[in-house]
């Protein structure tokens with residue numbers, strides 16, 4: 488993501504309108520700052536900016552100019568380096584990780600078991616990397632859609648889905664998506680950038696319901712395995728003892744099947760996997776999922792058959808049912824052939840209509856028949872309840888209204 492441009496958008500709206508001359512000289516200033524002779528100029532700028540429009544945006548802008556790094560997303564080794572860099576003992580890394588990942592600290596001042604001098608030094612050189620959602624919409628079924636602004640000045644969305652004792656958070660891994668699946672609104676909007684590790688984790692850390700989350704699914708905007716380094720690090724933070732300390736079974740990553748990164752994910756993580764299947768016939772899948780040309784579903788399934796899913800780790804296949812398109816007896820037969828020998832389940836999802844789409848949602852009876860036939864043939868199949876459709880938080884609807892601020 489182009490951070491330079493991104494922050495110009497943020498600054499453009501909050502500061503440059505008050506100080507237009509600053510916008511003109513922005514790039515020149517940034518270069519001076521980047522060369523390291525800028526702290527004084529940065530302070531001066533921030534001072535004027537704070538006078539005009541509030542501390543938060545300006546301090547974010549100042550952090551950018553001075554290149555302050557976020558601690559959110561760093562692993563324990565990297566936090567050790569941070570601790571040493573600001574003159575703290577190595578064990579302070581464990582304290583930092585605890586404050587950030589377990590206690591949900593939102594400022595360095597809260598870290599009371601770290602010396603005052605240490606906290607001051609941390610605040611001078613780093614940010615925590617948290618930023619609250621800018622808006623929320625609530626569905627009649629209790630689902631909430633949160634919008635976060637990320638570094639490119641773009642809006643990304645997360646869906647919080649409470650359900651009895653469980654509360655699932657669906658998070659995004661990219662702003663937009665390159666994959667262009669025909670049934671998905673996110674895909675239609677194109678790709679705008681990868682989320683950083685901090686931006687992925689911030690959707691959890693800055694969620695007002697953070698303490699209630701029981702499960703996280705990476706099924707929001709973007710293809711997680713198209714942003715593999717940041718996604719794998721985010722999974723490491725979620726499942727490491729020094730991080731959130733969650734069991735990997737609380738997390739599910741959904742992918743269209745980017746094979747090289749899928750192998751890496753299967754080797755390096757134990758979290759559950761959901762594969763977007765949607766059609767077992769290659770020529771038909773190509774029509775709705777261009778990724779089939781590069782990574783055919785039969786190759787994805789062949790790769791999965793090399794791994795063991797008979798214990799804790801689960802693999803499931805997502806299947807958006809499109810009326811008279813992928814819901815015939817031939818599709819059922821081919822699905823059984825394709826998945827033969829793999830312990831898995833299929834989740835049927837009713838298609839959620841998007842504007843100008845040729846696809847139509849099936850009726851409930853057809854969905855139930857489809858489910859029952861697959862189950863009789865030995866594939867455990869469920870119908871996923873649609874949640875948050877009225878606020879466009881349901882599957883395939885995220886990002887419809889997202890875009891630049």
Ligand code: SF4
Nearest residue numbers: 664666668671674709
């Ligand atoms: S379904 Fe997923 S992979 Fe396909 S376009 Fe939408 S966000 Fe991207």
